[in-house]
Amino acid sequence: xxKRIVSVLMAVSMAAALxxxxxxEKTTGTSAGSGNSAEADSAKxxxxxxxATESTSGGYEEKKVLRVAMECAYAPFxxxxxxxxxxxxxKAVKITNSDGYAYGYDVKTAKxxxxxxxxxxxxxxxxxxxxxxxxxxxxxxxxxxxxxxxEERDKTLDFTTPYYxxxxxxxxxxxxxxxxxxxxxxxDGKNPVVTTQLGTNFPNYYPEIPTSVEGTQYETTSEVFMAxxxxxxxxxxxxxxxxxxxxxxxxxxxxxxxxLPCPSENSNDVCIAVREGDTELKxxxxxxxxxxxxxxxxxxxxxxxxDEMLEVQPSAN
Numbered sequence: 001x002x003k004r005i006v007s008v009l010m011a012v013s014m015a016a017a018l019x020x021x022x023x024x025e026k027t028t029g030t031s032a033g034s035g036n037s038a039e040a041d042s043a044k045x046x047x048x049x050x051x052a053t054e055s056t057s058g059g060y061e062e063k064k065v066l067r068v069a070m071e072c073a074y075a076p077f078x079x080x081x082x083x084x085x086x087x088x089x090x091k092a093v094k095i096t097n098s099d100g101y102a103y104g105y106d107v108k109t110a111k112x113x114x115x116x117x118x119x120x121x122x123x124x125x126x127x128x129x130x131x132x133x134x135x136x137x138x139x140x141x142x143x144x145x146x147x148x149x150x151e152e153r154d155k156t157l158d159f160t161t162p163y164y165x166x167x168x169x170x171x172x173x174x175x176x177x178x179x180x181x182x183x184x185x186x187x188d189g190k191n192p193v194v195t196t197q198l199g200t201n202f203p204n205y206y207p208e209i210p211t212s213v214e215g216t217q218y219e220t221t222s223e224v225f226m227a228x229x230x231x232x233x234x235x236x237x238x239x240x241x242x243x244x245x246x247x248x249x250x251x252x253x254x255x256x257x258x259x260l261p262c263p264s265e266n267s268n269d270v271c272i273a274v275r276e277g278d279t280e281l282k283x284x285x286x287x288x289x290x291x292x293x294x295x296x297x298x299x300x301x302x303x304x305x306x307d308e309m310l311e312v313q314p315s316a317n
Contacts, residue, residue, distance in 0.1 A: 093123045
């Protein structure tokens with residue numbers, strides 16, 4: 001957990017150095033007290049776990065560009081749309097390495113931080129299973145893509161403090177045999193097939209579901225929910241905003257009102273990830289977050305922005 005602790009003096013220093021404001025993004029809230037590390041393990045196996053070199057990081061104050069990776073397919077955190085227009089009057093960001101425009105909770109957060117830093121923003125669309133490999137290769141400089149902190153990931157990445165706190169839920173067919181379940185104990189002896197997204201920490205929740213059977217994991221969350229809808233799987237284990245997005249845009253699904261305890265090896269802190277040892281960028285981003293009050297002291301602001309994203313996602317309009 002050591003890398004999550006940001007020096008107070010450094011944070012204050014970085015915040016004082018920022019020259020651009022946070023625009024209308026700053027909100028005042030009350031105090032509040034994305035995954036397994038498969039992609040991090042892949043990076044280590046590929047020999048990409050060494051600290052970043054000068055060719056792939058550093059000099060950010062001179063370059064003044066925030067290069068951010070995300071799936072652009074993980075609504076409401078991030079998605080791809082055809083035009084820059086958004087129903088809330090905001091503008092989506094042109095994707096640098098692909099067609100279309102990116103928007104969602106992660107994009108709006110990245111825009112806010114880039115504005116606070118006085119930098120340009122570039123969004124890179126990347127498959128989740130390869131997102132850390134691209135970071136280590138220097139294709140972009142950080143991940144703002146719904147990634148949760150974990151001690152395993154902390155071995156190969158550095159993290160800011162959280163920019164969102166998630167809940168994890170179970171989603172089933174709304175006319176299936178589990179639609180009225182209100183407690184995980186009811187699954188005992190039913191042998192439900194459980195699915196989730198590849199390269200996340202959601203499988204760590206499987207033991208909380210008695211007699212569950214591990215099913216296929218999928219590259220995208222849309223494939224996960226389609227598997228539940230088609231009956232290929234019985235339950236999806238995904239964060240609440242993404243599950244709510246699926247229920248709102250795909251008929252035949254229901255989120256169960258069941259509280260899942262967070263496994264000891266997991267965290268529900270959604271954080272910005274940078275390359276191992278890239279303290280320059282981590283501290284600049286942390287300073288921007290502090291300046292914009294985009295910390296857990298403003299959890300109400302987190303939740304309000306996520307609610308807004310659920311409203312403006314293209315398929316919900």
